[in-house]
Amino acid sequence: MKQEDWINEILNSANDIDPVLPSKELMDRLNQVAPSETKGTIIPVRTVWMAAAGIALLVLLNVFTLRQYKKAQTIQEETVFETYYDHLNNYNV
Amino acid sequence: MLNKNDEAILKQLGTDKTKAYQLLVNSYAGFVLNACLKQIPNKQDAEDLTQEVFLAAHLNLEKFEGRSKLSTWLYSIIINKCREHHRNQNRLKRKGVEQSIDDENIQWSNTPSVEFDHPGIQLERKEHANILFQAIGNLPENQRIAYSLNKIDGQSYAEVAEIMQQSVSSIESLIFRANKNLRKLLADFYEKNYQ
Numbered sequence: 001m002k003q004e005d006w007i008n009e010i011l012n013s014a015n016d017i018d019p020v021l022p023s024k025e026l027m028d029r030l031n032q033v034a035p036s037e038t039k040g041t042i043i044p045v046r047t048v049w050m051a052a053a054g055i056a057l058l059v060l061l062n063v064f065t066l067r068q069y070k071k072a073q074t075i076q077e078e079t080v081f082e083t084y085y086d087h088l089n090n091y092n093v
Numbered sequence: 094m095l096n097k098n099d100e101a102i103l104k105q106l107g108t109d110k111t112k113a114y115q116l117l118v119n120s121y122a123g124f125v126l127n128a129c130l131k132q133i134p135n136k137q138d139a140e141d142l143t144q145e146v147f148l149a150a151h152l153n154l155e156k157f158e159g160r161s162k163l164s165t166w167l168y169s170i171i172i173n174k175c176r177e178h179h180r181n182q183n184r185l186k187r188k189g190v191e192q193s194i195d196d197e198n199i200q201w202s203n204t205p206s207v208e209f210d211h212p213g214i215q216l217e218r219k220e221h222a223n224i225l226f227q228a229i230g231n232l233p234e235n236q237r238i239a240y241s242l243n244k245i246d247g248q249s250y251a252e253v254a255e256i257m258q259q260s261v262s263s264i265e266s267l268i269f270r271a272n273k274n275l276r277k278l279l280a281d282f283y284e285k286n287y288q
Contacts, residue, residue, distance in 0.1 A: 006287070007279045010228070013221035014245050018213040020130060022122045026140050030118045033148050 099163040106154060114151050117163070122147075125167060127213070131245045132175040132238070134211040134226045142178060146170050161255065168256040172238055179234070182207060199274050201281045202231050228278045232271055239264055240271035 022030075095103070098120050105113035125146050129139040149170050157166055207230070209223040229237055229245075235257070242248045242256060243264075250268075254261045 003280060003283050003287075006283055007276055010221050010225050010279055011244075011275065013218045013225050014131075014214070017127075017131070017211070017245070018215070019123065019127055020136075020213045022126050022143070023140075026126070026143065027118070027122060029140075029144050030122055030147050031115065033114075033144065033151055 095159055095162060099159070102163065103157070103159050106157075110154065114147075114154065117150065117154070118147060121163070121167060124164060125171060128168065128171050128246060129175065130211055130213060132171065132241050133178055133207055134209050134214075134222075135207045136210050136212055138178065138207055142171070142174050145174050149174070165252070165255055168242075169258075172242075172256060175238070176234065179230075179237075199231065199233075199277060201228070201278050201285070224279070224282065228275050228282070231278055232274055236267050236271035236274065239267040240275070243268050 098116075102113050102116045102120070105116055122143070126139060126143045129142040129146070130136070133139050133142060146167065150167060153170075157163070209219075209226055211219075211222065211226075214222045229241060232240065239253055239257060242253045243250065248256070250261050250264050253268075254264045257264065259267075
């Protein structure tokens with residue numbers, strides 16, 4: 001068979017495709033789409049990401065504030081300690 | 094122009110969305126399944142895609158205003174889902190780099206993006222149809238979709254243009270190039286396997 005004839009035969013091989021009927025299982029699956037979807041509320045992905053970003057920001061702010069607080073507390077303790085010894089030295093105790 | 098069936102679905106949509114959806118499934122399940130099979134010739138994949146198409150249709154049913162036929166609206170969803178499916182398959186098989194995006198570098202790939210299993214093609218034609226669908230799978234995306242819609246599914250140029258939201262002349266050009274590339278691909282296959 002010549003190449004051109006073979007190519008034409010291939011190109012025509014999808015002519016007259018018989019229609020395929022959907023199976024009962026598929027119809028059941030399709031009919032389940034509606035109730036399963038309407039049961040819950042659909043939240044857009046963007047909203048989920050916004051909420052996640054908000055929570056992450058809150059956690060970061062908390063960590064930052066706690067660190068600052070601890071730093072401030074250490075400085076305060078050191079200052080109190082130093083002033084106590086300064087006081088003793090000043091009075092030659 | 095909407096047919097009576099589409100009008101009934103639209104009318105039902107105003108009162109009961111679930112019933113409108115059921116009407117849509119009963120009227121268009123076969124249509125969507127067969128359209129999916131002509132884009133993705135594998136029964137299991139086509140059934141999964143049909144489910145995805147109806148889920149998307151259910152979620153967006155209110156947005157359908159009746160300006161086009163329901164079948165055209167469903168077709169645009171089918172095409173989007175098939176595009177996604179092809180991209181996922183190519184990514185999975187790491188074939189994306191091999192697939193050409195222009196006409197000049199087009200070449201036959203022996204790795205089919207889907208396993209051929211089309212229940213609507215007669216046994217004696219299956220071998221040839223498998224080669225054809227493999228060749229179509231090697232075409233650039235828009236050429237593949239336009240060719241399948243026109244030559245396999247029998248849609249007119251005007252309908253393909255409406256589904257793909259392009260002008261009729263660009264669809265004509267896409268199908269012309271697809272035909273030329275298919276001949277090139279098949280000639281390449283013939284030389285490698287039969288000579």
